[in-house]
Amino acid sequence: MSISGASAVVGIAETDYVRGSTVSNLERMLRTAQHAVADAGLTMSDVDGVIPPPGFVTVEELAANLGIESLRYSSTIAMGGASSTATLQTAAMAIATGVAHTVLCVVGWDGYSAMRSGAAATRGTDRPPSGPNPMTRTLSQYYRPYGVRVPAQFYSWLFNRYKLLHGVPDEAAGAVAVACRNHAQLNERALMRGRPLTLDDYLQARWVAEPLRLFDCCLETDAACAIVLTSVERARDLRHAPAVVLGVAEAHPYPADDLLSRRDPLRIALSDAAPRAFAMAGISPHEVDLLEIYDCFTYVVLLQLEALGLCGPGEAAGFVADGTIGLGGRYPLNTHGGLLSQGHMWGMNHVVELVRQLRHDAGPAQVPNAEIGVVTGWGDFGDGSVAVLARAR
Amino acid sequence: MSKRADQPRVPDRPLPRPEGLDAEFYAWCGRGELRFQRCGTCRAWRHLPRVLCPSCGSDQWTWEPSTGRGVVWSWTTTHQQFESGMGSRLPYASVVVELEEGVRVVALLADDFASTDLRLDLPVVVEIEVISDEIGLLVCGPSRHHP
Numbered sequence: 001m002s003i004s005g006a007s008a009v010v011g012i013a014e015t016d017y018v019r020g021s022t023v024s025n026l027e028r029m030l031r032t033a034q035h036a037v038a039d040a041g042l043t044m045s046d047v048d049g050v051i052p053p054p055g056f057v058t059v060e061e062l063a064a065n066l067g068i069e070s071l072r073y074s075s076t077i078a079m080g081g082a083s084s085t086a087t088l089q090t091a092a093m094a095i096a097t098g099v100a101h102t103v104l105c106v107v108g109w110d111g112y113s114a115m116r117s118g119a120a121a122t123r124g125t126d127r128p129p130s131g132p133n134p135m136t137r138t139l140s141q142y143y144r145p146y147g148v149r150v151p152a153q154f155y156s157w158l159f160n161r162y163k164l165l166h167g168v169p170d171e172a173a174g175a176v177a178v179a180c181r182n183h184a185q186l187n188e189r190a191l192m193r194g195r196p197l198t199l200d201d202y203l204q205a206r207w208v209a210e211p212l213r214l215f216d217c218c219l220e221t222d223a224a225c226a227i228v229l230t231s232v233e234r235a236r237d238l239r240h241a242p243a244v245v246l247g248v249a250e251a252h253p254y255p256a257d258d259l260l261s262r263r264d265p266l267r268i269a270l271s272d273a274a275p276r277a278f279a280m281a282g283i284s285p286h287e288v289d290l291l292e293i294y295d296c297f298t299y300v301v302l303l304q305l306e307a308l309g310l311c312g313p314g315e316a317a318g319f320v321a322d323g324t325i326g327l328g329g330r331y332p333l334n335t336h337g338g339l340l341s342q343g344h345m346w347g348m349n350h351v352v353e354l355v356r357q358l359r360h361d362a363g364p365a366q367v368p369n370a371e372i373g374v375v376t377g378w379g380d381f382g383d384g385s386v387a388v389l390a391r392a393r
Numbered sequence: 394m395s396k397r398a399d400q401p402r403v404p405d406r407p408l409p410r411p412e413g414l415d416a417e418f419y420a421w422c423g424r425g426e427l428r429f430q431r432c433g434t435c436r437a438w439r440h441l442p443r444v445l446c447p448s449c450g451s452d453q454w455t456w457e458p459s460t461g462r463g464v465v466w467s468w469t470t471t472h473q474q475f476e477s478g479m480g481s482r483l484p485y486a487s488v489v490v491e492l493e494e495g496v497r498v499v500a501l502l503a504d505d506f507a508s509t510d511l512r513l514d515l516p517v518v519v520e521i522e523v524i525s526d527e528i529g530l531l532v533c534g535p536s537r538h539h540p
């Protein structure tokens with residue numbers, strides 16, 4: 001049995017991306033879930049699977065509030081920012097096997113507001129603030145005593161080595177930051193709409209943790225996203241062109257609970273996941289029309305472009321040059337603005353944007369005739385996930 | 394009146410609060426000794442501390458001394474304050490050192506060592522700053538016997 005081509009994303013919804021909200025995170029997630037189900041042209045009585053995010057809400061709370069009476073399947077993926085795209089794999093498996101027919105995946109958080117209320121301790125840790133966490137022991141016992149507490153710092157060990165080994169110029173990360181910011185100007189929901197960024201602005205910005213400058217880092221945001229998946233057969237009778245799950249995979253680095261004791265810490269988990277996802281989809285990475293790449297930091301995008309097989313090790317700097325990743329280029333990247341310029345929504349905003357593109361409903365950011373695209377996730381100490389979605393023919 | 398309430402409290406550098414094998418690692422450091430677990434069966438070194446040998450599954454191991462010699466694997470220099478107890482040190486370099494035994498550790502760059510002098514594969518030594526009987530922290534200093 002293959003899960004390739006068995007299921008499709010049929011409903012999407014997202015809130016605005018804001019800093020400071022009067023709505024509770026629970027209410028925000030519930031409203032967004034309702035909108036995603038309505039967008040699909042379905043009702044809550046059609047939903048029999050729910051995948052909530054780790055840490056922010058329970059499946060019971062979601063189902064009770066939404067009136068989902070016939071729940072047959074639930075699970076939670078604890079892969080930090082890789083969870084949203086990995087959720088597609090779990091949902092696709094449930095649907096392909098008939099365990100569930102229609103699965104609702106929702107995520108939301110007060111990424112800005114909660115982090116401001118005395119919670120500097122968790123600021124930027126790229127994790128929900130509660131629940132068991134594979135990073136806690138390593139951070140508290142072996143990184144924090146040396147002043148390293150947040151992803152901007154511990155990922156920078158990888159970024160710095162990557163940059164020096166391959167002679168990557170600052171302008172490569174800058175090209176990612178500027179492309180995302182340019183695309184955000186076309187997105188009325190993006191936090192950074194109306195605030196353009198030039199490469200010079202990027203290079204002049206202050207250091208956060210070298211080699212990261214201010215605009216290498218994503219935006220803490222209050223927001224929510226939801227998607228609905230169902231079988232391809234059912235999808236064909238619904239409102240929108242289905243975004244079919246052609247290939248999907250996740251991978252966990254070894255060991256996943258420490259960045260530094262790996263054989264080669266620069267070999268990221270996506271290097272293992274991507275070939276599986278493309279093989280399942282039956283396409284080469286060079287056949288995709290657009291890229292929605294998890295971008296908690298610019299350098300994470302460079303590493304992932306190589307891991308996807310779009311270019312060789314150390315070649316991402318050349319890949320992102322000359323407008324290749326801008327709208328109008330061969331591989332438009334993060335057409336919504338990404339975590340860097342739309343807002344941090346755990347990468348579910350990347351899934352939502354890819355589906356919107358495949359529906360040909362992305363407004364001024366539409367990639368002409370987008371038929372097939374790839375979305376990735378990156379989380380915790382480098383967990384990876386990837387999905388290839390295609391517009392149903 | 395021994396303590397004045399209006400005196401601003403300078404936050405301390407964050408310290409590990411280790412338990413189990415982590416506490417054993419830091420207790421050696423508290424005695425000024427850098428030691429890592431070494432498998433009694435396949436002889437593989439390991440860090441972070443683990444209950445079993447990930448290479449062969451053995452539960453036999455001892456804490457064996459490291460030479461402290463190694464090379465710079467990477468580093469990051471932090472400019473923004475994420476840790477109040479480190480505020481007075483900004484900017485500071487947190488260095489990843491690959492030791493001769495093959496394990497990698499994080500250490501703070503020694504005060505007399507400029508972060509601008511750091512290079513990949515630069516020979517360095519990891520030394521220990523003893524904090525208490527239970528804890529010593531790692532410091533990355535210049536190699537005294539440059540090859």
Ligand SMILES: [Zn+2]
Nearest residue numbers: 432435446449
């Ligand atoms: Zn062994």
